Amino acid sequence: MEAALDQATSTCSHCDRAIPIANVDLHNAHCSRNLQKCKVCGDMVPKKNAEDHYLTTHAPVSCSLCSETIDRDIIDIHKGENCPKRIVTCDFCEFPLPAVDLAEHQEVCGNRTELCHLCNKYVRLRERYTHEARCNGIQDSAVGSSRNVREAERDEGVQRRRPQNEFSTKRLLFSIAITGIAVILGSIFLQRKADPSEMH
Ligand SMILES: [Zn+2]
Ligand SMILES: [Zn+2]
Ligand SMILES: [Zn+2]
Ligand SMILES: [Zn+2]
Ligand SMILES: [Zn+2]
Known part of the structure; x- marks a missing residue:
């Protein structure tokens, strides 16, 4: 009991x-x-x-990065993926910076250009990967034209020098000719001077 x-x-x-x-x-x-x-x-x-x-x-916690009050259950996700102050790296220069500043930074950073060694063209960093996938190594018309301008300038320089060369060659030939004529004339005068004395 x-x-x-x-x-x-x-x-x-x-x-x-x-x-x-x-x-x-x-x-x-x-x-x-x-x-x-x-x-x-x-x-x-x-x-x-x-x-x-x-x-x-149970209480929500204060994010140590942004000081925002965040539900405890999602604080890890917040800090890893959502917090505006979490540190991320720039796609273009790999500089670490707060996520909230990334868009503005990449806007500027992605506009920098880098020389593509295949096609010899300056490519925006934001377009680098799509460019590299498409780049056929052929210099396109935009760059070709600037290259052609340089070549044209070089050719022009050659053409500008060529007449000068021809001119100085002509001058040289001309002065040789003058000298030759002078020598010939001189010898004629000498002969004429000599002839009468021989005649006498
Ligand atoms: Zn409890
Ligand atoms: Zn009880
Ligand atoms: Zn935060
Ligand atoms: Zn950057
Ligand atoms: Zn290229």
Whole structure:
């Protein structure tokens, strides 16, 4: 009879646990005075620790990067993927910077150009990958024309020099001719001078 009473239990109205009937009064006094049911997880926690329990287990947390209050469940996702202050790297220069500044930075950074060694054309960094996939190594008309301009300028230079060369060659031939004529004329004069003296 005593054993059966020991086995019998009663549910505590405070914590919903089965309490041996023999201990119910004592338990109820203790349970209602010291324990509190957590409204979030349903755990019985000591009343004096209830606030700590909530703060350390359930309360939203402040993001250490952006100081925003974030639900505890998603703080890791927030810091890794969503936080505006998380550090990301620029696609173009790989400089680390806060995510919130990335778009503005890449707008500028992606507009920088780099020489494609295949086609010898300056390509925007933002277009580099699509360019490299398409680049056939042939210099396109835009670059070809600027190259042709340079070649044309070079040719023009040659053409400009050529007449000068011809001119100086002509001058040289002309001065040789003059000298030759002078020599011939001189020898004629000498002959004419010499002839009469020989005649005499
Ligand atoms: Zn209880
Ligand atoms: Zn809880
Ligand atoms: Zn944040
Ligand atoms: Zn950059
Ligand atoms: Zn190219």
